[in-house]
Amino acid sequence: MDTTTNSIFDKFVIGANYWPRNYGVDMWKQWDKDEIKKEFKEAKSLGLDVLRINLLWEDFQPHPDMISEDAIKKFDELIGICHDVDIKIVPTFFVGHMSGENFDIPWRNGKNIYNDPFMLRHEVKLVRFFAERYKDESAILFWDLSNEPDNYVKAESNHDAWLWNYVLSSEIKKHDKNHPVTLGIHQASLLSDNKFYPEDLKEGNDFLCMHAYPIYTDTCIDPVNSIRSTYIAPFASKLTKALGGKDVLFEEFGATTLMMSEEIEGKYYKTVLYSLFANESLGALAWCFGDFTVGNNLPYNTTPFETHFGITSSDGEPKLAGLEIKAFSEFINKLEYKELIPKECDAAIIVPDKYYSALFVGDDYTPERNFRILLNSFILAKQAGIDVEMVKASEKDFSKYKMLILPSAYRKGHLNHDQWMRIMDYVKSGGTLYASYDGISVDGFDELFGIETQYSIVPKGDSVSIYLEERGLKLKYDTLKFNKRLIAKPTTCSVIGYDNEGNPAVVMNKFGKGNAVLVTYPVELYLSYMPDVYKDDKTYEIYKFTEDLSRIKPKIEVESPFIEVKEFEYKGKKLVIFINHEDIDIKIDANISGKIKDLISNKEINLDNFTIKADDVVAFLM
Structure with a gap:
């Protein structure tokens, strides 16, 4: 796709955030190589390119001057699994917040991680170690500095957030010229003054990330598979890009089947995936890979709905959301991504x-x-x-x-x-x-x-x-x-x-x-x-x-207000996508006619007489 970060990714990135089903955030303490490999194979079978891996800070740097040899040995085994399965990972540093709970490192003693010289010195030590050791590692797609760090420790000013992001990003880039760097910020950076501003992060990051969920904001008061909910992610992606001036990868989105049916969750996934693609995000990572069996453990015990965010169930079977990701991956793989040129916005x-x-x-x-x-x-x-x-x-x-x-x-x-x-x-x-x-x-x-x-x-x-x-x-x-x-x-x-x-x-x-x-x-x-x-x-x-x-005159117009239309130039043709953002079937009344082949369902469709089902998508070449 013709974007400003065209050299970073060769395709639309499709992935999920990962913790093992039977261990959750205790992944590094209760290492189970065989289970992880099995689950990585499951992820690969669903068409996922990458899994985001959280390096729980207390596990990897138990003391300021110590990087855990045991944790690094496990990380090396994880790299081996990636090569065996042919899947990439996104290692995420300084994870002190996860799923509604904080896991503080015992040696912080209340110091601010963003501006305290002692803390910065030892944070630099950790990222330098990884950058030097894994600078040539092909299994790593990019580095992520942290997971929603403002949920863990509050920055005292946006200057502190800028400093922290810039120092750590620069340290990684000094030693590793092969992997881009970003930071996993979330919708709080758009909904509140949490001091992590996209325009500040762009100086250190090669691209920007965003996490957004309609179920976590009062700005969305509708069913999750209706128009306001399904537009929040693509909107947040475009707003982050406008504020930060760099392209955006949507690093977290999803829903829990403890709040809705599996069918509705699956419809939400389908609409959002195609709309993120249509709105020129760099990729989409589901939260999260699997439902958890460890509900009595933190963070799940105090945040119980987190146990069922998975695109696969606790017994390993794909949920409808996982099947929609697989179908979306198959669609993306039919296209030569570099040949796609999105129609510019008027x-x-x-x-x-x-x-x-x-x-x-x-x-x-x-x-x-x-x-x-x-x-x-x-x-x-x-x-x-x-x-x-x-x-x-x-x-x-x-x-x-x-x-x-x-x-x-x-x-x-x-x-x-x-x-x-x-x-x-x-x-x-x-x-x-x-x-x-x-x-x-x-x-x-x-x-x-x-x-x-x-x-x-x-x-x-x-x-x-x-x-x-x-x-x-x-x-x-x-x-x-x-x-x-x-x-x-x-x-x-x-x-x-x-x-x-x-x-x-x-x-x-x-x-x-x-x-x-x-x-x-x-x-x-x-x-x-x-x-x-x-x-x-x-x-x-x-x-x-x-x-x-x-005098804006779209070449392709659809009468229904619920259908999003996106055009791409593609190898001398037009790729056209119709996305139904509402939970109702829509009879299509468009200014084009004839028979086309839907690239998603592989079915022939007569444009003169067809209906897009609730939260469904059609894509075709003209």
């Missing part, structure tokens, strides 16, 4: 300039708030048939895009004045802008949207309706206590929709050579708090209206 969602915090803003301005608006804007764009990427507000040149999306724009922290001026110039030069209001107040705002601002006010009722008569739409939202809407008079704009009080709610204005559309309510933020809303909501029609103004 539209971009603008990421707030001050994503994590800003001075003198309300308590409601948080990373979670920004995650909410961006996630739901991403979903609305996908529903409208718009293939989007994320772009920082500090981007100097928006000219490559036909459409910019500025969702639920806040009064401060979202955009600086100079960034707003670039957006105005973009529209004046022929671009199209969609924006929704959440307090934004900036010079030229009224001129751009053809309005005269009167005042802003929190909606009076618990809900608000917006009517777009020409499109036959009535949109209804649950309002929020502190988020204001805009009262404005039209000047040069056309009013596209009114609210239930008769105020302009959606306006469109010609500005220079371009167009600007404004919604006077923070609709993306509203939607983020409304459970299972996307089955019936039609807000995407406003995005679709804006897309029509932008």
